[in-house]
Amino acid sequence: MEIFNDFSVGLFFMQLVILVVLIFLLAKFAWRPILNSISEREEGIQSALDAAENARKEMQNLQADNEKLLKEAREERDAMMKEAREIKDKIIVDAKEEAAEQTATMIENAKATIKQEQQAAVAELKKKVADLSIGIAQTVVKKELASQDDQLKLVEGMLEEVTLN
Numbered sequence: 001m002e003i004f005n006d007f008s009v010g011l012f013f014m015q016l017v018i019l020v021v022l023i024f025l026l027a028k029f030a031w032r033p034i035l036n037s038i039s040e041r042e043e044g045i046q047s048a049l050d051a052a053e054n055a056r057k058e059m060q061n062l063q064a065d066n067e068k069l070l071k072e073a074r075e076e077r078d079a080m081m082k083e084a085r086e087i088k089d090k091i092i093v094d095a096k097e098e099a100a101e102q103t104a105t106m107i108e109n110a111k112a113t114i115k116q117e118q119q120a121a122v123a124e125l126k127k128k129v130a131d132l133s134i135g136i137a138q139t140v141v142k143k144e145l146a147s148q149d150d151q152l153k154l155v156e157g158m159l160e161e162v163t164l165n
Helices: 009-144 148-161
Strands: none
Touching: none
16 A cells, blocks of 8 residues: 555644644634624524414414405495395385375365366356256247146145145
C-alpha cells in the first residue's frame, strides 16, 4: 500500500494542528451564528405552522359563522315570504269581501231603483187608467144623462144607496 509508504509524521501533525485550529475557529466564530440561524429558522417555521393552524381554525370559525348567517338569512327570507303570502292572501280576501259588499250594495240599490220605477210606473198606469176611466165615464154619463129626467133618477138612486149613520 502506497499510502502508508508516503506517510509523513510531520505533515500529519501539521494537518492535525490546522484541523484543530480550524475546528476551534469554527466553534468560536461560526457554530453559534449557524446554530442561532438554524434555531431562528426553526422558530420561524414553527411560528408559520402555528399561524397556518390558527388561520385554518379561524377559517373554520368563519365558515361556521357564514353557514350560521346563511341559515339565519334563509330563515328570515322564509319568514318574509310567509308574511308576504299572508299579506297577499289578506288583501285578496279583503278585496273579495269589499267587492261582495259593493256588489250587494249595487244589487240593493238596483232593486230599490227597480221597485221605485215599478211603483212610479204603476202609479202612472193607475193615473192613466183613472183618467181614461173618468173620460169614459164622462162620455157615458153625458150620453145617459142627456135628459133632465135621467139625471134626477141617477141622483135619487145614489141617495137611496147611501145610508145615513
